[in-house]
Amino acid sequence: MAEAARLPASPEIRARWDGFAFTADNEAQAKVVVGRYPPGRQHSAVIPLLDLAQRQVGAETNTQGWLPIPVIEYVARYLSMPYIRAYEVATFYTMFNLAPVGRYHVQVCGTTPCMLRGSDDVLAACAAKGLKKGHSTADGLFTLNEVECLGACANAPMVQINDDNYEDLTFDSMTAILEALARGETPKPGPQVDRQTSCPEGGPTSLPEMATANHDYRNQW
Numbered sequence: 232m233a234e235a236a237r238l239p240a241s242p243e244i245r246a247r248w249d250g251f252a253f254t255a256d257n258e259a260q261a262k263v264v265v266g267r268y269p270p271g272r273q274h275s276a277v278i279p280l281l282d283l284a285q286r287q288v289g290a291e292t293n294t295q296g297w298l299p300i301p302v303i304e305y306v307a308r309y310l311s312m313p314y315i316r317a318y319e320v321a322t323f324y325t326m327f328n329l330a331p332v333g334r335y336h337v338q339v340c341g342t343t344p345c346m347l348r349g350s351d352d353v354l355a356a357c358a359a360k361g362l363k364k365g366h367s368t369a370d371g372l373f374t375l376n377e378v379e380c381l382g383a384c385a386n387a388p389m390v391q392i393n394d395d396n397y398e399d400l401t402f403d404s405m406t407a408i409l410e411a412l413a414r415g416e417t418p419k420p421g422p423q424v425d426r427q428t429s430c431p432e433g434g435p436t437s438l439p440e441m442a443t444a445n446h447d448y449r450n451q452w
């Protein structure tokens with residue numbers, strides 16, 4: 232993720248985002264989030280509030296959202312914490328974008344299990360569709376980034392696109408997903424092979440009788 236772009240607070244960014252404030256709905260949501268923490272511990276709400284702010288920026292720009300520096304400053308002020316503390320959080324987690332992203336933010340896991348299971352093929356499928364790591368496509372539809380483990384290693388290789396995971400990918404299935412998104416469709420998230428969540432492909436391979444009923448195995452031991 233070292234190549235992830237960061238945009239400085241240029242005069243244009245300041246002009247566009249210095250007046251950022253939560254919408255009435257998000258303000259109400261922010262109050263709920265802050266209320267979950269004990270008095271004096273409101274700083275703990277920084278991650279959900281940065282996420283809320285990023286989603287609001289996304290809604291205002293018809294993208295997946297990002298965090299301009301004035302928006303991070305707003306969240307820091309909202310929580311009465313030093314700006315640098317909020318900035319540290321925003322720069323640590325790859326869920327926060329520090330430069331504009333497209334309508335679909337394609338985050339390809341390149342960590343060892345996904346790499347061994349074919350993340351190079353997934354990246355090749357992205358490249359074949361004109362996606363370049365760390366960049367957005369000219370039509371603003373896709374942004375591609377490579378990220379570290381997203382916690383779905385059992386179904387490697389996988390990508391996260393916006394809020395969904397797509398798993399058990401191949402060059403062809405990744406291509407089909409990108410094409411479906413470009414057509415405005417919503418491809419089925421999760422495993423792209425015949426399995427439920429991270430269960431074995433094709434159905435259970437151990438304790439198969441338990442798949443449909445509470446089978447008693449005790450006299451078979």
Ligand code: FES
Pocket residue numbers: 340341342343344345346379380381382383384387388389
């Ligand atoms: S290594 Fe890719 S999800 Fe864990």
